[in-house]
Amino acid sequence: MAAEAAGPQREIRRRNLSRVLYTVARQGPSSRAAVAARLGLTRTAVSTLVDELLRGGLLTEQGPAPAAGGPGRPGTALALTDSGPCGLGAEIGVDHLAVCAVDVQGNVRARAKTDSPGRNGEPEAVLTPLRELVDQVAARARGLGLAPAALAVAVPGLVARGTATVVRAPNLGWRGVDLAPPLAEAGAERDPLPLLVDNEANLGALAELWLGGGRIPRDFVHVSAEVGIGAAVVLDGALLRGHRGFAGEMGHLPVHPDGDRCACGGRGCLEQYAAEPALLRAAGIAADRPRADALAALRENAASGGVHALGALEAAGGALGLALAGTVNLLDPRALVLGGVLARFAPWLLPSLERELRGRTAAPGDLPELLVSELGADGPLLGAAHTAVRVVLDDPLSYRAGARV
Template structure:
């Protein structure tokens, strides 16, 4: 009986080792084109083992030849360089915003292959109506890119139950307890996108995905606090290259951090929350633009650039409130850097002076340096890029699952 059990356990162990080695080898190609010999030298695997693993990855459409390579020092016969296959499995991302819907496809190399964004006033619409529109957009972008999605991830402005993709609360949409993952699958089938409905599907908070995009695609450190705005205000704390989600997955709700405890009431039930001073509605109200519709960030940026004194004053007030909240966060968490993302990135010129003044005055754990506060180059593209890129990174981290499915 003992021998039988040992024999049964061995294949599972060998399979696990091969799966780990597939990830190890594919990870080398994620850093750029490599020859088999270079991968063997970097991983410590034999050339024969690398060749076998590369053959499996190639059969699954994960790597492809990219041209000849010459050994270091130009001695010896040229080899064949391989790289992540640009025609291989792709990441499909979707985004639900208060005033828009968007979808994109990112290939294995991280290149954006298709991108669609539609202005849609989603505040107060039923989840079924919003998801029907999103499903149609996802089908359109997937059909148009010529690539096979390996998975789907969706960014949403709300608190998400990570286990089942339920949006527990999205105040700016007017949603609560929406089983978004299940309802989106139903909407995709209704849109004739049965293949997309069968994909692995992840739903996450848009601020989390924006922070992850900054980690994966940005130029900063692996330890930072990412502040962003859509209609509300969110934050993502990245520590040692990992997103800090909190015990229940709700970390980052900086928009409901009180900056003035006796301030105006917030829809969350508290008073004086940051969103009441630096959120969309608050800034538009302070600027005298309460009837403005559509792209509020572009409107404010345009008016501020034209010298509108009311808009500039409103943005200065928002920057002051952001600085107060950010200073408290820095004193509590001591991140290496602060990154201003989302809609704030496009308004940074008018937000940063007041933010920096508050940070310099209020940060006590260290002497504040202005270069610790930077502006994301991803801006409002961050959450959608984070969604699609996360799918690709999951393929690279565990290609064995995809290779087995292809086989």
């Protein structure tokens, strides 16, 4: 009977330890009494949990804090540690690789980026330098007193739910690529790190939700673009993943069913009209220019009233509005969030996008709020790193820092 009780008791302990960590993360430095009041637990129970977290290196004491509820003997201020565990986030882009380390306070502590032959390159040619980049950032993190606890990877493709397998990534030319074997030792000093792999749009949406400072509601659709277009649906603060984990492939919604052939095999997909290559092509900007230069030229041309640039952006906004109108009719989200390149060119995309929405949305009343990401191109990478660090925050019992919590 005691053995049977151990499982539920451990789960209750794990959940309460996690609740304490998230409470301190949200409230900032807090006394035990303040945490107890917030969680509705006794001070004795919270003190026991806090002592475990202090021993495990997840909380630190920062000196006196005002007593909860007003005057009284001050407690000790508790804060998340800026040493101890960190999460490693990695991003596989079509033309770049990026890795960063985020501590449990949410601060980026180390970062690296390099070019990548991602488009139609062999997986090994991408994953070998990615593993090296992860090892480099992990080593820098350890030099700062941090211990990598997990690795999360953002990829521009479909990831089978609950696996590390990229089922299909048209813009990389990948099918059925399992990232677990080549990344098994990435970032590890001894034991392999837990590995999480997810679609870049999903991780970008989580970054918007977690790092938006309350600006982003808990029900929204996030759509972003680079070489491709991805989207993610967040309902009541959780991702809508779909049966196989493939929800959100807005880039392959047909907006012109008899239009151009897409890399996915279909015709007239949104990507053919609103992703980076389509924008540059329609604006008459050479595709063989460095990506950053080409996008800077597009923005400069648009800002100076260039006819081709403005026409390309107006058409792209209309295509986006067409795709998003169906999404709004189906899901009724509170907000639509534009990320990636779409955020950069939002001033020129939004008028035609909103016009299509107004003309095609069935429900009466106001449209969903149109928001522009403040994270820029960093969303997927930051979402990956914060997903990795939440492995510790969600399950403090899994983390070992000298003594097990």
